[in-house]
Amino acid sequence: MKLHTITLQSIKRRKAKSLFLALGIILSVGSVVTLINVGNNVNKSIAEHLDEFGANIIVTPRTDEVNFNYAGINISSTSYQKNELTTDDALKIKKIKNGKNISVLAPKLLNIAKTDKGKVIVSGVNFSEEKRLKKWWKLTGNYPISKNEIILGNLAAEKLNLSIGGNIEISTSKYKITGILTETGSQDDEMIFMDLTEAGILFDKQNKVSFIEVAALCYDCPIEEIVAQTSAMLPGAKVTPIKQAIESKMSAIHSFELFALGISFVILLISILIVFVNVNASVNERTKEIGILKAIGFRDSHILKVIVYEVAFISIVSGFVGYLISMPATSIITPFLTMEGNSSNAFDFIYLPLAVGISVVVGIIAGIYPAIRATRMDPTVAFRAI
Amino acid sequence: MIKINELTKEYYSGSERVLAVNNISLEIEDNEFLTIIGQSGSGKSTLLTILGGLSKPTSGSIIVDDLDIYSLSSKQLARFRHEYIGFVFQSFQLVNYLTVEENILLPLSITKIKDKAQKSLAEKCLASVGLAGKSKRLMTELSGGEQQRVAIARALINDPLIILADEPTGNLDTETSAAIMKIFFDLKSFGKSIVMVTHNKDYAKYGDSSIELSDGKIINQTGYTASRLHENKAV
Numbered sequence A: 001m002k003l004h005t006i007t008l009q010s011i012k013r014r015k016a017k018s019l020f021l022a023l024g025i026i027l028s029v030g031s032v033v034t035l036i037n038v039g040n041n042v043n044k045s046i047a048e049h050l051d052e053f054g055a056n057i058i059v060t061p062r063t064d065e066v067n068f069n070y071a072g073i074n075i076s077s078t079s080y081q082k083n084e085l086t087t088d089d090a091l092k093i094k095k096i097k098n099g100k101n102i103s104v105l106a107p108k109l110l111n112i113a114k115t116d117k118g119k120v121i122v123s124g125v126n127f128s129e130e131k132r133l134k135k136w137w138k139l140t141g142n143y144p145i146s147k148n149e150i151i152l153g154n155l156a157a158e159k160l161n162l163s164i165g166g167n168i169e170i171s172t173s174k175y176k177i178t179g180i181l182t183e184t185g186s187q188d189d190e191m192i193f194m195d196l197t198e199a200g201i202l203f204d205k206q207n208k209v210s211f212i213e214v215a216a217l218c219y220d221c222p223i224e225e226i227v228a229q230t231s232a233m234l235p236g237a238k239v240t241p242i243k244q245a246i247e248s249k250m251s252a253i254h255s256f257e258l259f260a261l262g263i264s265f266v267i268l269l270i271s272i273l274i275v276f277v278n279v280n281a282s283v284n285e286r287t288k289e290i291g292i293l294k295a296i297g298f299r300d301s302h303i304l305k306v307i308v309y310e311v312a313f314i315s316i317v318s319g320f321v322g323y324l325i326s327m328p329a330t331s332i333i334t335p336f337l338t339m340e341g342n343s344s345n346a347f348d349f350i351y352l353p354l355a356v357g358i359s360v361v362v363g364i365i366a367g368i369y370p371a372i373r374a375t376r377m378d379p380t381v382a383f384r385a386i
Numbered sequence B: 001m002i003k004i005n006e007l008t009k010e011y012y013s014g015s016e017r018v019l020a021v022n023n024i025s026l027e028i029e030d031n032e033f034l035t036i037i038g039q040s041g042s043g044k045s046t047l048l049t050i051l052g053g054l055s056k057p058t059s060g061s062i063i064v065d066d067l068d069i070y071s072l073s074s075k076q077l078a079r080f081r082h083e084y085i086g087f088v089f090q091s092f093q094l095v096n097y098l099t100v101e102e103n104i105l106l107p108l109s110i111t112k113i114k115d116k117a118q119k120s121l122a123e124k125c126l127a128s129v130g131l132a133g134k135s136k137r138l139m140t141e142l143s144g145g146e147q148q149r150v151a152i153a154r155a156l157i158n159d160p161l162i163i164l165a166d167e168p169t170g171n172l173d174t175e176t177s178a179a180i181m182k183i184f185f186d187l188k189s190f191g192k193s194i195v196m197v198t199h200n201k202d203y204a205k206y207g208d209s210s211i212e213l214s215d216g217k218i219i220n221q222t223g224y225t226a227s228r229l230h231e232n233k234a235v
Ligand SMILES: Nc1ncnc2c1ncn2[C@@H]1O[C@H](COP(=O)(O)OP(=O)(O)OP(=O)(O)O)[C@@H](O)[C@H]1O
Pocket: B011, B012, B013, B018, B019, B020, B038, B039, B040, B041, B042, B043, B044, B045, B046, B047
């Protein structure tokens, strides 16, 4: 017979009470761990898909003209700014401190070209980057694989009366059309896209770049810093964050995190109250038992242990059960809140110590006062009849 | 030897002062069987709790083997209770979620004694109170008399020098009471000092000495004459 025998027998032979206490902890810990787990999954998913939202930073040459308007583009092929961007500048952006957060780097060279069928905007792009930047692009046909292959927006195709497999003459060179974009609703619909290097040669602007679109994965890094770092790296450039795109996305994530945090806090507070009321009632109920233990020679520390062991044991087991429940719960809830259709069912053991830790903390916070009160109880109650 | 010196215990119920024990002095010899009688509220239980180191007196002292027990720290006092005192109560006060054996072993749960040794001690104690073979029972499966036997066994497991019993037969019928009283008398032969509160004047006579309390004072004292030699009393 040891002190913990009292704990185990008390739990075992007073099952209803123990079960009620355990249930209070299991439900709260289970929900909190599920919330945290789902929150992390949502963040991860958003981080993984952040580049689907397109560019969130635009790097343009610093000009004297106030606006370099991408949407209502009006670029004169003869106007040269003094601070032109180059392809080297684009590469430099990768080298900023937060370079690992740069997901897509899409430099562009825009020009108005006279074709055999009329004027059109030609955008020299890096197709592999462009494809990753504009995940919403839907192409009929194929992306170009050689320098004299191009694709065009649906409106451009209409205007120029071109179709896949057709040819177009720009300046003096001939290009083959390999694909046509389905309508995007953006100015891309009216453009021709060709290889960046080829565009440089064609328009005699080798290594020059009109602007650079950047997609930074920034769910855990401040976009302002990336902007500042890029500005420092490219003193001749103007680096503009696309505020709405970033901030609405970021604030969506953060408000979910805040919501989860707030709810968790309330849940834990409620469960601390439940455990407190339960343990306190149990201590009251055991007044005589505690009196006897004192009469027998138990010290205050022994009494404290009898109460605390019981709460701690139930907390640990409840934490474990709460963890077991939270894992399938997370698997069920996560798909509703993320872009993944399914989510892995694997039990993430990182959350086990978290679950057990939370429930032990709840148990100790709620149980310590009743336990201390037990040590202060009057032992002479054992002498009262009944 | 237990020396009770000018012991007083006062309680306040509201603003009213109650002198539960009022200036009592008394000596209890080693291996003496002292009985205490008195009307309800006369201070019998209060005196017992003070003797057992559970309740600090308002004034006066208890000296056990030259040890002033209320000069001890609460930790040392707990140890004193553990080593010197065995309590038996009117309403048994057993822990109902523990078995007979576990109840008896409660005092040993805070010692380093090994489980095996504990079990054989429990068996011995159970046999000495006539409960051999019932170690796995729960309290709900025992009669009142059996429960009081368990309580006595629990009081004996530590081999204390002093047994303090507060109306141990108060909840039992006459026949069962007689059997329990026999156990107490037998304890004397093991060298224990016994202090027993009882309502039954017949049982009181069986002690080596007896005191009667009223309003916290000793109003009658027997057996404190020249011959405190104990005759053999059978039940
Ligand atoms: N904790 C307490 N607070 C206030 N008064 C108390 C307390 N304990 C005992 N008393 C009072 O002290 C007096 C003596 O009580 P005690 O329990 O010692 O009597 P008793 O002789 O054991 O009575 P009974 O035969 O009914 O058990 C009573 O008047 C009682 O009301």
